[in-house]
Amino acid sequence: MSNKVEIITIDGPSGVGKGTLSRLLAQKLDYALLDSGAIYRLAALYVLDHVIDISHEQLLYDELSQLNIHFAIEGNQTKAFLDGMDVTTRIRQEQTGMMASKIAKISIVRDALLACQQAFAQGVKGLVADGRDMGTVVFPNARHKFFLEAGSQIRAQRRYDELIAKGQKADFTEILTQLEARDHQDRNREVAPLRPAEDALIIDTSSLDIDGVFAKVYAAVKLRNNKQMTVAIDAYYQLLIKAIDQLGYAPEFLNAPQKIDQANTRLLCQTRSLFFLLTYAGLTNTQAANAYAYKLYQVMKSQYFDEQSKAWIKTQSSKDGNDLYEYAFVLFTLSVLYGTFKEHVISEDIEHVNELITQKFIADDFKALKDQHGVIGQNALMHLFEAYLGAYRHTQNPIFKTQAEALYQKIIALFFDHERSLMREYSREDKSALFEPGHSFEWSSLIVEAQALGVDVDIMSDHIGLYQAATKVGINDCGFIKPNLSHDVKDMQYRIWPMLEYMRYLAMTASYEHLDNALSIFSTVFLKHDLPIEYVDSEGAVGFDDVKSTTGYHLINCWQYMLR
Numbered sequence: 001m002s003n004k005v006e007i008i009t010i011d012g013p014s015g016v017g018k019g020t021l022s023r024l025l026a027q028k029l030d031y032a033l034l035d036s037g038a039i040y041r042l043a044a045l046y047v048l049d050h051v052i053d054i055s056h057e058q059l060l061y062d063e064l065s066q067l068n069i070h071f072a073i074e075g076n077q078t079k080a081f082l083d084g085m086d087v088t089t090r091i092r093q094e095q096t097g098m099m100a101s102k103i104a105k106i107s108i109v110r111d112a113l114l115a116c117q118q119a120f121a122q123g124v125k126g127l128v129a130d131g132r133d134m135g136t137v138v139f140p141n142a143r144h145k146f147f148l149e150a151g152s153q154i155r156a157q158r159r160y161d162e163l164i165a166k167g168q169k170a171d172f173t174e175i176l177t178q179l180e181a182r183d184h185q186d187r188n189r190e191v192a193p194l195r196p197a198e199d200a201l202i203i204d205t206s207s208l209d210i211d212g213v214f215a216k217v218y219a220a221v222k223l224r225n226n227k228q229m230t231v232a233i234d235a236y237y238q239l240l241i242k243a244i245d246q247l248g249y250a251p252e253f254l255n256a257p258q259k260i261d262q263a264n265t266r267l268l269c270q271t272r273s274l275f276f277l278l279t280y281a282g283l284t285n286t287q288a289a290n291a292y293a294y295k296l297y298q299v300m301k302s303q304y305f306d307e308q309s310k311a312w313i314k315t316q317s318s319k320d321g322n323d324l325y326e327y328a329f330v331l332f333t334l335s336v337l338y339g340t341f342k343e344h345v346i347s348e349d350i351e352h353v354n355e356l357i358t359q360k361f362i363a364d365d366f367k368a369l370k371d372q373h374g375v376i377g378q379n380a381l382m383h384l385f386e387a388y389l390g391a392y393r394h395t396q397n398p399i400f401k402t403q404a405e406a407l408y409q410k411i412i413a414l415f416f417d418h419e420r421s422l423m424r425e426y427s428r429e430d431k432s433a434l435f436e437p438g439h440s441f442e443w444s445s446l447i448v449e450a451q452a453l454g455v456d457v458d459i460m461s462d463h464i465g466l467y468q469a470a471t472k473v474g475i476n477d478c479g480f481i482k483p484n485l486s487h488d489v490k491d492m493q494y495r496i497w498p499m500l501e502y503m504r505y506l507a508m509t510a511s512y513e514h515l516d517n518a519l520s521i522f523s524t525v526f527l528k529h530d531l532p533i534e535y536v537d538s539e540g541a542v543g544f545d546d547v548k549s550t551t552g553y554h555l556i557n558c559w560q561y562m563l564r
């Protein structure tokens with residue numbers, strides 16, 4: 001994971017708080033600051049002062065690419081200079097802002113000012129870049145990208161208050177009209193329009209004060225720089241590819257690859273490792289990880305698909321082809337694989353496994369999943385729901401949305417305990433191990449994800465209620481997630497995955513305070529020699545320090561949301 005100049009981009013519309021936040025961050029981190037708006041404003045002032053015909057593109061380019069500007073910090077103010085003249089006040093006038101927005105539409109102007117902006121990242125340890133296209137165009141490889149949002153009324157009010165506080169005259173309606181006009185111009189222009197970068201964290205500042213926005217962004221930056229998690233994931237990756245090189249498949253235990261032979265190694269190890277590799281490749285730009293993923297895809301097909309029975313088998317020794325949990329992960333992983341490789345053959349595999357799932361499990365209303373008392377377990381269905389969401393996300397095929405919505409209705413009817421606001425493990429109350437808090441956290445994340453995809457999860461759209469209920473009963477005094485709510489606390493073994501699922505939800509919902517706590521417990525207790533270990537006892541002593549290849553799925557899934 002790279003450690004070049006650390007660039008933080010802050011984009012968003014006028015008056016949203018970019019400048020304020022950028023200054024605070026640059027101060028706190030002792031980074032350089034780029035106020036790109038000021039550069040556009042200086043260019044605009046130059047155009048206004050020299051009465052340049054902005055329709056004359058070559059002239060504009062020649063003049064603006066040689067703009068003589070500099071900034072100087074005086075007290076707590078940054079002064080802007082054009083041709084040696086202090087123009088700090090003049091560039092802030094609204095007519096300069098409007099001209100800035102006008103010339104900012106012209107592609108050649110943006111080209112002329114690009115090098116000047118990028119130069120701010122030279123010779124510094126870090127840079128906070130404030131603007132409209134910092135994350136999308138000027139610094140597309142920036143490590144941290146943020147996009148601030150707030151309604152135009154709120155932003156106009158902030159500007160109004162600012163002017164009044166300075167003792168200046170202000171007309172709210174006029175400010176609002178100008179701000180909305182500039183918004184429209186910035187969002188709808190053809191070149192570098194104002195929009196969030198795909199990998200930007202979008203923060204709605206409407207109901208946050210300056211401290212609140214700063215706390216959120218600063219926590220996100222700190223999180224992404226969390227060395228322990230980064231090191232653990234890199235170490236895990238190295239161990240996984242070493243095992244694949246050695247054996248040709250992903251074994252059950254990465255630190256003891258020979259412990260279980262190939263015939264008894266689960267398909268699940270292949271699918272989950274494949275997901276780990278693809279996600280790792282996406283987050284770190286490691287092409288080799290994609291190549292390993294593709295290799296595992298071929299292993300899966302040649303060794304875990306039985307041509308005769310047309311079934312995905314759980315292990316080669318058992319030949320069990322009726323495990324929905326395994327099927328769900330095949331569908332899920334193939335979808336992510338399709339997202340990376342976009343190959344027709346993968347989409348055919350997706351269609352095929354989806355068809356198999358429908359025939360084998362859904363057509364007879366999950367009869368294959370019922371035990372002798374007619375009881376169904378929740379876990380496999382949750383992962384099928386997750387797989388449908390993944391398939392919908394990566395293939396955009398609406399059939400997966402429809403399937404996800406139908407399955408969701410079914411799951412809620414079978415497993416959701418309305419009184420306790422928790423997900424039950426079994427479709428009937430009288431089974432032991434009624435609740436596993438880890439699954440309720442996993443569900444909370446899936447609901448957030450479904451909502452983001454526009455999948456209708458109306459019946460229990462309250463992921464917060466579910467999360468809160470699980471938090472209340474599911475975490476012990478040391479901050480570990482209880483494996484279930486039915487056993488004596490003394491005998492409990494605390495697994496790593498519920499902790500990762502808990503942290504994933506906290507990351508998804510930007511609950512950084514809780515996440516900070518959980519992450520420090522996690523790093524102290526569940527990482528040993530930089531690797532994730534399986535479980536600890538109630539005192540936090542290591543119970544089982546093997547490194548499982550199935551854990552990589554939870555690990556990287558959690559980490560990818562921490563990076564968002």
Ligand SMILES: Nc1ncnc2c1ncn2[C@@H]1O[C@H](COP(=O)(O)OP(=O)(O)O)[C@@H](O)[C@H]1O
Pocket residue numbers: 012013014015016017018019020021158159161162205208209210211213
């Ligand atoms: N979260 C916030 N809550 C309330 N006021 C804010 C917030 N962020 C910024 N402000 C105020 O709003 C005004 C505009 O902020 P500024 O940083 O100049 O926005 P931008 O650079 O995005 O145009 C300033 O007066 C600033 O103090």
Ligand SMILES: Nc1ccn([C@@H]2O[C@H](COP(=O)(O)OP(=O)(O)O)[C@@H](O)[C@H]2O)c(=O)n1
Pocket residue numbers: 013014015016019036037038040041097100101102104130131132133134182186
């Ligand atoms: N990176 C940037 C920064 C500003 N601009 C333009 O320059 C204008 C003034 O930018 P600014 O950041 O000073 O504006 P405010 O948000 O402070 O009002 C914006 O309205 C944009 O049209 C841009 O196009 N790209």
